[in-house]
Amino acid sequence: MTEDQFKDELQSAGSVATKKSAHFNQAKSRLLEAATEYLLSVGLANWSYRGCSRALGVSSNTLNYYFKSKDFLLAEILESMRRRDLPLLDTFKEVETDQFMELALAFWDVMSDVKQFPLGMAQFELYTLAMRDPDKYSTVMESEQLWIDGIKSILEKANYPEDELASASRLVIWTYRGLYLSLLASDHTQASNDRARSAFKELIRLLVAQFPKTKRA
Incomplete structure (x- = not known):
């Protein structure tokens, strides 16, 4: 040859x-x-x-x-489910601070659609597994951290106090998670959704009210 x-x-x-x-x-x-x-x-x-x-x-x-x-x-x-969050995360990172309320409520409206409930329920089931075996299901907390970082990027652009960035970002995600869990465990009526949405809106309103008037360059 x-x-x-x-x-x-x-x-x-x-x-x-x-x-x-x-x-x-x-x-x-x-x-x-x-x-x-x-x-x-x-x-x-x-x-x-x-x-x-x-x-x-x-x-x-x-x-x-x-x-x-x-x-x-x-x-x-689990990794496939995590990747479904990435387009939304990119949107959060790119949004202007004056659109934060609008985007946060739009996100709630998407996730509170009954068509999204199977995904939400599966995510909470994963949390219960992570509680018992955090090493095996470490992607659960990794995914949560991605969302926290996404909120943090918005607060940074709003010139939010640097020493409060991490705690404020966690507050948004953890409060959302608690409200969403309550919604999933409810009777799934519009009234239940309205109550949870109103509470989430109030949290975002209080957060936005603390945005300094001058943004970072």
């Missing part, structure tokens, strides 16, 4: 490997999306590896091939 022939064979083998890798990643991505939707539909308490494979119309061996194990699949599902 000549050197040129050897190079051609290597290039051909590399092309085949690339195509196989692309096909693998595409199939895995489709399975992960379907597995995430399945978890949101049944909740963590009712989720199982076998039930997931049946819902997806594949065998457990197929899931093992793409995800290695139940724990690895669940970890990828």
